[in-house]
Amino acid sequence: MENHVRVRFAPSPTGGLHLGGVRTVLFNYLFAKKHKGTFVLRVEDTDQTRFVEGAEQYIFDCLNWAGLNPDESPLNPGAYAPYRQSERKPMYRQYAEQLIAQCNAYYAFDTPEELEQMREQYKTPENPSPQYDHRTRGQMRNSLNLSPAEVQELIDAGTPYVIRIKMPENETVQFTDLIRGSISNETQLVDDKVLLKSDGMPTYHLAVVVDDYLMKITHAFRGEEWLPSAPIHILLWKYLGWENEMPHWAHLPLILKPDGNGKLSKRDGERLGFPVFAMEWKDPKTGDIVEGFKEKGFLPEAFINILAMLGWNAGTEQEIFSLEELCDLFSLERVHKGGAKFDYEKAKWYNQQHIQRADNARLAQLSKPYFEAKGVTVADDQKLEQAVAMVKERCHLLSDFAEQASFLFAAPVTHDLDAVKPKWTAEKSAFFTKWMDGLAQLDEPAAMEAAFGALAAEEGLKKGELMMPLRIMLVGGKFGPGVFDIIHFIGLEETKTRVQHVLAALA
Numbered sequence: 242m243e244n245h246v247r248v249r250f251a252p253s254p255t256g257g258l259h260l261g262g263v264r265t266v267l268f269n270y271l272f273a274k275k276h277k278g279t280f281v282l283r284v285e286d287t288d289q290t291r292f293v294e295g296a297e298q299y300i301f302d303c304l305n306w307a308g309l310n311p312d313e314s315p316l317n318p319g320a321y322a323p324y325r326q327s328e329r330k331p332m333y334r335q336y337a338e339q340l341i342a343q344c345n346a347y348y349a350f351d352t353p354e355e356l357e358q359m360r361e362q363y364k365t366p367e368n369p370s371p372q373y374d375h376r377t378r379g380q381m382r383n384s385l386n387l388s389p390a391e392v393q394e395l396i397d398a399g400t401p402y403v404i405r406i407k408m409p410e411n412e413t414v415q416f417t418d419l420i421r422g423s424i425s426n427e428t429q430l431v432d433d434k435v436l437l438k439s440d441g442m443p444t445y446h447l448a449v450v451v452d453d454y455l456m457k458i459t460h461a462f463r464g465e466e467w468l469p470s471a472p473i474h475i476l477l478w479k480y481l482g483w484e485n486e487m488p489h490w491a492h493l494p495l496i497l498k499p500d501g502n503g504k505l506s507k508r509d510g511e512r513l514g515f516p517v518f519a520m521e522w523k524d525p526k527t528g529d530i531v532e533g534f535k536e537k538g539f540l541p542e543a544f545i546n547i548l549a550m551l552g553w554n555a556g557t558e559q560e561i562f563s564l565e566e567l568c569d570l571f572s573l574e575r576v577h578k579g580g581a582k583f584d585y586e587k588a589k590w591y592n593q594q595h596i597q598r599a600d601n602a603r604l605a606q607l608s609k610p611y612f613e614a615k616g617v618t619v620a621d622d623q624k625l626e627q628a629v630a631m632v633k634e635r636c637h638l639l640s641d642f643a644e645q646a647s648f649l650f651a652a653p654v655t656h657d658l659d660a661v662k663p664k665w666t667a668e669k670s671a672f673f674t675k676w677m678d679g680l681a682q683l684d685e686p687a688a689m690e691a692a693f694g695a696l697a698a699e700e701g702l703k704k705g706e707l708m709m710p711l712r713i714m715l716v717g718g719k720f721g722p723g724v725f726d727i728i729h730f731i732g733l734e735e736t737k738t739r740v741q742h743v744l745a746a747l748a
Contacts, residue, residue, distance in 0.1 A: 246278025247459045250311070251285045251449065254296035257522030257531055258303045260583075261464060261496045261505065264548040268493060269462050270309045271549075271571035278459075282311035283452060284325045287442045294525050303519040303533075307541050308564055321456040326448050333443040336451050336481060337404045337436050341384070345480040346436060348384040349373075350395050350402045355382060372432035375410050404437040406446070406473060414472035419460075419491040419573045426472040434473055446470065450477040453488055461488040465580075466504070468492050491573055494552045495580040505583050507531065515585040519544070538611070538638030539588075543595035547588045551581040561594050593637040604629045608642035617647045624650075627730065631722040645721065649730055652739055653717025658746060660719060661710045665747055669707065672700050673714075673740055680733050686725035693725070714743040 248269040252262060273280040282304070286292055297315075304310055313319035323329055340346035351359075356373070359381060363371035371377060378385060383405070384392045395402070412428040436447040443451070453461060471490065478487040496505045499513065510517035511531075520533035534544050542564060549567050550560065553576050562570070596604065605625040612619050619625045632645040676696055684692070697704040708724060715727050715736065728736045 245459070246273055246276040247281060247457055248273050248278065248462060249281040249283050249453070249456065249458050251283045251452075252300050253285050253288065253291065254300065255288075255291045255293050256296060256524065257507070257518035257533070258300055258520070259505075259507070260517055260519060260534070260548060263303065263307060263309075263519050263544075264496065264551060265462060265464060265493060266304060266307075266309050267545060267548050267567075268491075268553070268571070268576070271567050272460065272462070272573070273312075274568040275571050279312045279319075280309075281319075281321075281456060281458070282314035282324065283456070284315055284327075285445060285448065286325055286327045287438075287444065287448055289327070289440070289442065299520070299522060306520060306535055307545055309545075326443070326452065329448075329452070330442060332455075333447055333451055334437060334441065337443070337447060340406065340436070340477075340480055341404065343480060344407065345476075346404050346406050347378075348392055348396070348402045349405050349435075350382045350387075350400055373405065374432040375408065375429060378405075378407075378433060401439040403435045403439055405433040406436050406477070408433050408473070408476070414475050416471065416475055416490060419489055420494075420576050421492060421578055424468070424471065426469075428472060428476075431469070431472055434470075436477075446473050447477065450474050450481070450483075454478075454481070454483050454486055457486075458488045460491065462491045462493060465492040465495055491576070494577050496551050497580040497582045499583055499585070501580070501582045504580075513585070515588075538640035539592050540595045540599060540607075540639070543592040546595065547591045550591075551583065552577045561591070561598075589637040596633055596636055596639075601626045601629045601633070604633065604639070604642070608639045611640045611643035612647060612650070615643050615647050617643065617651050619650050624730075631726060631730065635720075635722075648716045648721065649727065652735070652742070653715075655717055656743055656746070657713050657718045658743070661713055661743075661747065664706065665710070668700070668702065669710065670744055670747065672697065672702055672707065673711075673744060675700070677737050677740055680737065683729065683733050686723060686729050689725045689728060710743075711740070714740045 250262075250266045250269050252258070270280050272278070282300075284297055284300075286297070301314070301316060311317065313321065313324065315324040318324060337346060341348065359373070359377055360371050363377055373381065380386075385407070387395075408431050409428050413425050414428060415423060415425045418424050434446050435444050437443055452458075471492075475487070478484050497503065498505050498509050505517060507517050516532050516534045516537050518531055518533040520535045522531045522533065523529070524531075535541070539547075545564055545567070546560075546562055549562060549571075553571070555562070555570050556575055602622075605622060605628075608629065609619060609625065612625075628646040628649045629642060631649070632642060635645050636642055676693065679692070679696070693707075694704045697707055709719065712719060712721065712724050715721075715724065715731070721727060731739075
């Protein structure tokens with residue numbers, strides 16, 4: 242094992258990038274940066290039946306948005322290229338054949354029909370889903386049961402075959418996980434996984450071991466759902482003679498549904514109305530579009546902060562971190578063993594905290610598309626920046642800026658008159674007419690508010706009963722920043738136009 246830390250993220254280009262995948266990237270990235278190591282992205286595209294056009298570029302786009310760009314990848318090759326498994330195909334067979342020569346693997350010529358027949362034949366109430374393992378392999382058409390001549394004859398005839406690992410019986414495979422400590426697995430409980438498919442492509446089990454060895458990976462972080470595969474991989478490291486080169490393992494806790502019952506899935510997001518992908522994903526096969534955290538209005542630094550706190554903490558009360566702070570503070574010792582429940586309201590709180598810390602000019606540019614989506618054109622960037630400053634404390638998402646500030650650039654189309662009518666009087670209507678007549682120049686908000694209050698007292702009206710109607714006249718509803726800040730922003734003429742419009746509706 243070399244001293245220089247090398248970690249990897251190895252996604253399959255089959256669809257959208259789940260936030261659990263990005264968290265795996267994040268923990269790899271933080272560990273690498275903390276130890277001045279190298280973060281590698283390797284594309285595991287060996288399953289060509291599930292390959293989706295555009296998915297690989299989507300992965301890079303997501304990581305670029307999140308600020309988690311790899312040091313080595315297909316887009317930025319290093320000394321261990323190529324970084325796509327499909328381009329490494331020729332190198333895997335020799336290792337599979339080595340395993341066969343050592344009697345640690347075997348050829349299997351079984352057809353899909355024969356495999357199904359086996360499952361039906363060995364199905365029992367206690368074992369409803371029989372596997373290809375030590376109990377069934379002796380009844381199947383494989384090189385363990387055929388003579389070498391028969392095997393060669395089948396190969397020469399072009400008979401399709403796979404290469405399976407031969408799992409030993411009654412052995413215990415033990416390893417130390419950097420998060421979970423000592424873990425033991427009984428080999429008789431694991432089936433003989435396929436290592437090399439009939440098309441010559443490796444499965445994940447063979448490819449991940451070969452590639453981690455050849456790319457000198459020192460630490461392998463992945464989700465805990467891969468724990469059942471650990472004994473296969475550890476045996477492969479041993480059988481291939483690389484046991485002393487094996488990376489340190491760390492199986493990360495699952496990200497759970499909000500109620501804690503099971504792993505968070507895309508369907509949960511659709512059902513509960515929140516994103517589970519980093520960025521919008523459009524499935525080229527179905528045309529379905531799934532909204533991502535970016536499109537929902539999350540800042541990338543907030544998204545990173547959210548993921549870091551799903552299964553890790555700094556050991557202090559601090560919850561808001563920059564990426565640089567996370568790089569300094571991250572340690573595997575503080576990664577939790579148990580799953581972390583995803584709380585969307587808490588996620589929005591993180592985003593709101595980062596919005597408060599963000600530069601207004603940046604927020605203005607990031608929020609502009611949401612104004613445009615509402616049909617509100619903002620030509621003056623400086624004015625938009627001012628508007629952002631006025632409403633940012635009320636915004637949890639970038640999309641909230643358009644909801645909270647569109648009225649500053651376009652008069653509201655509808656007004657909540659039901660909130661005004663019950664207590665509306667002719668005296669109030671006369672007050673607003675007189676108030677508008679006195680609006681000759683635009684003063685500072687405090688001065689305008691003082692004059693408004695003085696006129697209300699002069700007319701025998703309570704200022705508090707006039708403020709809510711004025712807000713609805715200007716905004717359309719009972720929300721927004723200070724009323725006189727709004728007037729100062731939109732100007733006297735626009736203020737008069739909006740007030741007159743509502744007075745006419747109330748007449």
